[in-house]
Amino acid sequence: MSxxxxxxxxxxxxxxxxxxxxxxxxxxxxxxxxxxxxITRLQKDGPALLQGAGLWRYAPVLPxxxxxxxxxLGEGGTPLLDCPRLAxxxxxxxxxxxxxxxxxxxxxxxxxxxxxxxxxxxxxxxATSVVSSGNAGSSIAAYSARAGLRxxxxxxxxxxxxxxxxxxxxxxxxxIYKGVxxxxxxxWDRLVEEALRxxxxxxxxxxxxxTRSPSxxxxxxxxxxxLPSPSARRSLRPPAAFASCARPGGSRARR
Amino acid sequence: xxxxxxxxxxxxxxAFRDGTAITPLKxxxxxxxxxxxxxxxxxGDWVLRLLREGKGLAGDAEDDEILATQRKxxxxxxxxxxxxxxxxLAVLARLVAQKLLDPAQTVCAIISETGLKTEAEPPSRxxxxxxxxxxxxxxxxRLA
Numbered sequence: 001m002s003x004x005x006x007x008x009x010x011x012x013x014x015x016x017x018x019x020x021x022x023x024x025x026x027x028x029x030x031x032x033x034x035x036x037x038x039i040t041r042l043q044k045d046g047p048a049l050l051q052g053a054g055l056w057r058y059a060p061v062l063p064x065x066x067x068x069x070x071x072x073l074g075e076g077g078t079p080l081l082d083c084p085r086l087a088x089x090x091x092x093x094x095x096x097x098x099x100x101x102x103x104x105x106x107x108x109x110x111x112x113x114x115x116x117x118x119x120x121x122x123x124x125x126x127a128t129s130v131v132s133s134g135n136a137g138s139s140i141a142a143y144s145a146r147a148g149l150r151x152x153x154x155x156x157x158x159x160x161x162x163x164x165x166x167x168x169x170x171x172x173x174x175x176i177y178k179g180v181x182x183x184x185x186x187x188w189d190r191l192v193e194e195a196l197r198x199x200x201x202x203x204x205x206x207x208x209x210x211t212r213s214p215s216x217x218x219x220x221x222x223x224x225x226x227l228p229s230p231s232a233r234r235s236l237r238p239p240a241a242f243a244s245c246a247r248p249g250g251s252r253a254r255r
Numbered sequence: 256x257x258x259x260x261x262x263x264x265x266x267x268x269x270a271f272r273d274g275t276a277i278t279p280l281k282x283x284x285x286x287x288x289x290x291x292x293x294x295x296x297x298x299g300d301w302v303l304r305l306l307r308e309g310k311g312l313a314g315d316a317e318d319d320e321i322l323a324t325q326r327k328x329x330x331x332x333x334x335x336x337x338x339x340x341x342x343x344l345a346v347l348a349r350l351v352a353q354k355l356l357d358p359a360q361t362v363c364a365i366i367s368e369t370g371l372k373t374e375a376e377p378p379s380r381x382x383x384x385x386x387x388x389x390x391x392x393x394x395x396x397r398l399a
Contacts, residue, residue, distance in 0.1 A: 012301060032297050080363075086331045087362075090348050094361040097344075099334055101369035107289075107340075108367035133288040135339070135368055156291075158284055160374035182282065182293045 002065030005038040005049075009214055020063065022123040023214075024192075033214045035063050053077050055114050063215050064118035071117050071147045073104035105166065109139035112216045117143040119215035126150060131188040133181065134163025141171035154188055156181045256311040257356070258302055259346035261287040263318065267299050271306055271313035286318045289339035289368065312355060316345035324348065325370065335370035343367075 008017040013031030026033060042049070042061070049060040055076030056062075064070055078100050087095035103110040117140065120128050127150040130140045137153040144151035153171040155164065157178045168174050177184045260268045263285040270277045279294035295302070306313055316324075321338050324345040329335045343364040350356040384390035 032301055081332070081334070083332045083334075086328065086344075089327070089331060090344075091351055092347075092356075092358045092360070092362050096361065096363040097332070097334065097366050098363060099336070099366045101334070101336055101340065101366065101371075106369035106371060107337075108365065133291055134372065135289050156288070159288060160372055162372040162374065163288075166372065180281075181291050185292070185294075 003049075003060055004063060004065040005041055005060045006035050006063040006065070007038055008036045009033040010036045022119075035214055037061055055111055062115055062118075064115060064122055066122065069118045069121040071114055071121065071143055073110065073114075073142060073146055075103050075110035075114050078102050105135070105139045105142050105170075107135040107139060109136045110143070112136075113139040113143040116140065116216035117147050117149065120144075120149060121147055122215075127152060129188070129192075130154070131185050132156070132159075132167070134159040134167065138163060138166035138170055141167055145170055145172075154184060156184065256306060256309055257343075257346065257350065258306055258311065258313040259343045260313070260315040261285040261290045261318065261321065261342055262315040264291050264293055265315040266293060266295055267302055267306075268313040268315040270299075270303055276300070277303060286338040287321055287342045289337075290342055312350060314346040314350050314355070316342060316349055320349070321345045325373075328366075329370065334366065336366045337368040337370050337373050340366045340368035340370070 006020055009020060009023055010017045010033065011026035011029060011031040012034050014026060014029045016026055016028045017036070018027060018033065023033060025031065037060075050057050053076075054072065054074060056070050056072060057076070059067075059070065078098065079102065081097045081099055083095045083097050086097075087093065100108040100111075105113075113136070117128060128140055128144045129152040130136050131154045132138075132140070133156045137155050137159075141151045141153050150172045151170075152173045152175065153167050154175045154177055155167055157176050158181075159167075164176075258267055258271070260266075264280065264282045264287075266277050266280050269280075277295065277299045282291060282293035285291050292299075303313075305311065318338075321342050324341045325336060325338055328341055328344060343366065347356070347362060347364055351358050356362075382393065384393050
């Protein structure tokens with residue numbers, strides 16, 4: 001049973017509503033699509049709809065209906081830090097920083113990757129693909145691996161060495177592009193268009209899930225909506241064995 | 256809502272400032288790697304529309320300001336974030352300095368990435384010790 005309140009994909013240009021199938025743009029005017037949710041239910045039940053911790057706490061306002069498709073590496077629930085010293089240096093009264101570095105691959109992208117890869121599972125795709133300067137690449141690759149999908153990562157050659165290492169470690173197929181990064185984006189867009197026009201018979205075999213879909217943008221949203229960090233925890237049964245790194249010695253405080 | 260960009264890839268901020276539509280830019284490298292888009296396409300138009308309808312702001316910061324902000328955030332608050340992640344703060348500093356943003360408000364900025372994937376020059380080797388005496392001397396000097 002689905003607890004997602006997503007109802008339609010609505011065009012931001014012409015307002016045409018589409019059903020929640022795989023779709024990258026408005027059928028009528030090629031405009032961007034925005035997810036629309038059951039606002040009445042949201043207003044009626046409010047926070048009671050939210051359960052658990054992390055990104056999937058917000059499952060009712062994300063478009064992945066089947067819990068089996070909700071891939072996770074523990075994203076979301078990152079700290080909202082009050083930064084008084086930096087506020088005074090910058091000359092603002094109060095400064096809050098939502099620090100998304102603690103996400104599983106170290107970036108905000110894990111939010112959108114969880115929903116993008118969830119959407120790939122939902123629509124029956126076997127591979128994902130993204131153009132990246134590093135962060136989205138390692139994130140989509142990590143979540144694809146987690147979901148058992150193949151990933152084709154098109155990376156910018158000038159990406160930092162740690163980002164390239166992270167992508168190489170997590171993806172099945174890393175393609176490094178030499179040239180202007182913006183051109184790579186256009187080329188990739190063209191590849192997506194061409195794949196979409198593949199004949200229905202061979203389409204299943206090479207179905208890719210381009211990560212520019214509305215489902216991906218939806219995952220990015222709870223960065224702001226998850227600001228008050230929930231402390232709720234899932235109940236866990238104790239494991240039969242627990243492996244931990246051990247090293248005697250360590251840090252001491254100096255008085 | 257405030258949109259932050261690197262000056263080297265500021266198609267949205269520029270259009271916002273000039274009150275025009277977005278003109279795609281030919282861009283080079285910026286330390287804010289994740290912001291390196293010269294042609295934000297339909298999504299850029301959408302952002303611009305949301306900023307204008309919602310009475311938001313857009314701004315940009317130069318690469319050296321972004322790197323200085325990265326060092327400051329680490330030292331002042333202990334948050335080690337990447338250049339892409341701190342572009343929001345570098346832009347915030349500019350908007351406050353330009354009096355485009357009211358400093359009496361509470362401001363919330365998203366720091367979108369860890370600094371652990373940053374590529375940079377290795378740190379200075381001053382403060383290196385090699386045995387008990389040199390270590391002791393160094394610590395005594397620092398604590399003096």
